[in-house]
Amino acid sequence: MRAALLLLVPVLGWAQNLQNVLKQGEQVFNKSCATGYCHGPKGIPAGAPRLAGRGFEQPYISAVTARGVTGTAMPAFAGSLSRPDLTAVVAYVAALNGIANPTIAPMGPLGPMAPTPPEQQLPAEAVRGRVLFYDAVRGFGRCATCHEINGVGISVTTPMVKLPADVAALRALTTPGVSTVTLAGEAMPALVVSKASRAVVFYDLTIPPPVQRTVDPAAVQIAEGSGWRHASVIGAYSDAELEAILVFLRAAVKP
């Protein structure tokens, strides 16, 4: 009797925890998956296929949820959902497929432990700088128009390796890679991408965003150097904002 009770208590606790995880999974599912455009509530078909009663195994559900399906609208959720949310939604979809006891994340005394995404480890000033770097409100005046950091932003320039010491140096950057291309009588600051016998490819930096041009080699002259200055494209930012961006870059750019 006493032994049975001892056995029962952990089982009840586990069942209660499973119910909580499945409830959490349903909430995540309704928010992230059952959007009308994608799957339907409780795994019915909508824009994307039915997920309920398909006979899916949990490892398959887990892999597809985490990694997505290449070439379809199914995204990889590994980077966008927290670990507990991911586990919960996978368990929920497993339950929709008749798996009575889906594997759920082990619960510590303080609840599920999720690895903190790297950006959340940034100091507050660097987070402010990151927001400014990608700031959509600044349109083409934002840093990300030409720079990619950690996979976000447009990689017009080569990856940053050396950072300017301060805001004055950031403004004064001459960027030695910029040449002067003359096309149809017009000279323009340019980043040359390639020079082949069939075509010359370069970015026209006259006005952001940079325009990638592909031209007949006979139609262009390329001269070293340019009057172009980094200061001419970062006018959307104040000195204080640039300082915050530098803090972000120092934290994010790995030499």
Place this chain on the structure above:
Amino acid sequence: MRFLPLLVALAAAYAQNGADWPHYGGSQSAWRYSALDQVNTGNVKNLTPVWIFQTGDYAENLQSTPIVVDGVMYIITPRAQVFALDAAAGRVLWQYKYPTPRPGRPGGMTFMQNRGVAVADGKVFFGTMDNTLVALDQKTGRETWKVNVDDPKQCGCDITAAPLVVKDKVVVGGTGGDAAHRGYLTAFYIQTGRLAWRWYAIPAPGEKGHETWKGDSWKLGGGALWMTGSFDPGQNLIYWGTGNAAGDFNDDDRLVPDGKGKEANLYTATVVALDADTGKLRWYHQEVPDDVWDFDSAYECILLDREVKGQMRKLLVHMNKSGLTFVLDRTNGEFVRAFAVPEVQTWISGITEDGKLVGRKEPEAGKVVSVCPSLTGAKSWNYAPLNEVCNDITATPTEPQEGRFHANGSIILKLPPNRTTYSHVDAWDPITGKRMWSYPYKYILLASVLATGGDLVFTGDPEGNFFALDARTGAKLWSYPTGAGHRGSAISYSVNGRQYVATPTGWQQSITGSQLAPLFPDQAWRGGSALVVFALPEGSK
């Protein structure tokens, strides 16, 4: 007197009269009408396939409108493969393949679809899944310039619509209106690809209209301009419809405290007129203030001149996703009339004389609210016939995250009860709003309607039939099984005096097509990606 379907009227100045099909909407007045009349009600029964082109890109269906200029057809596939074809024989003149696009933001709103190219100034222009606007050499198909319009990794948006060429500029919008994103149009010079102007659908602090947004919601409030606009050179204005406000089904985070019952979240779900040279707003008319149904107003703006109360007026006719259709004076945006085209409408009880919504049935957080029509639209994004489909909306307020889907709820599509047909091709008088005839169909129709000078109306069904109706009566005159469901946009053109009718084929595998298909579980509508081209047998008249 004769009536052409779906708001296509007869003022010849704005129709596409020539042999070509030079613009997405036929002309830049967006009529999707060809004046060619070699194929007519008398001989359409003899129409026969003359060539077929398989694109080989079966990622999605073929949604794009072919462009024909000087006997050459330009067509783009979902993965942005562009083909230049001999329009009389289907022979490939050149082909271009866009490199594998940069992936979009997980959970964003990027679509593997492409709805067309624009051709002008010796170039072929199109947008891509990773928000690049590309200009190819019209003769060789080689890239001349390309420019990134936005980062798909951040905005969760992409370009699916055909660009609009306006004088020396090419203008393009983007998707993302159901994501946390701020919609815009961007104009680039066709010669150099350099930025000319950008217009944001949501005004920034200090700009008129900004006061209609709560807090910081303007930064991520939707309003995507995800279809193709129109251009009136006489007014020097471009006209565009804007998308819904985001999040879609709940306005808690975007509506100002006293915002009910008036213009809200400007300029979402609105028709706007912009100066063609500067992109400055000249006038606007908001159709769905505080849109909580995803009834965005992104669809085509049809420009026509017609007599109203004895006076010739320059008009703009515009239908949004709800099926509400507005007639505006396109010189100043003055409201002329509005009428509703769905047979089943429960989201409002009606509209006032001046076009205001009455009896709004709004979604409620945590509850199921059933409304008709559904977010798939009384009409889809293209020049499609009308569908009678409802949806149960459950609103779930969520925090917006830039570039991520922000619907604020979910829906389940439902067919309205007590019906045996769920779509119809209609002919409406675009000014009076009177329905002249209706051709019902048992499932749903999602392919564009083409009207021609031969008094014909062409469209296709999901079962794979491409068919012609008599534009005066709606009687079916001809049908041909092309083998795959129809979701694209047919055109007509002529080469060396022979008229052709070309239709893209392939049922849509992702949203809308696959959202609606489960309503008819006994059906299996086929995907594909082929262009089927018809003409009268050679030598016949």
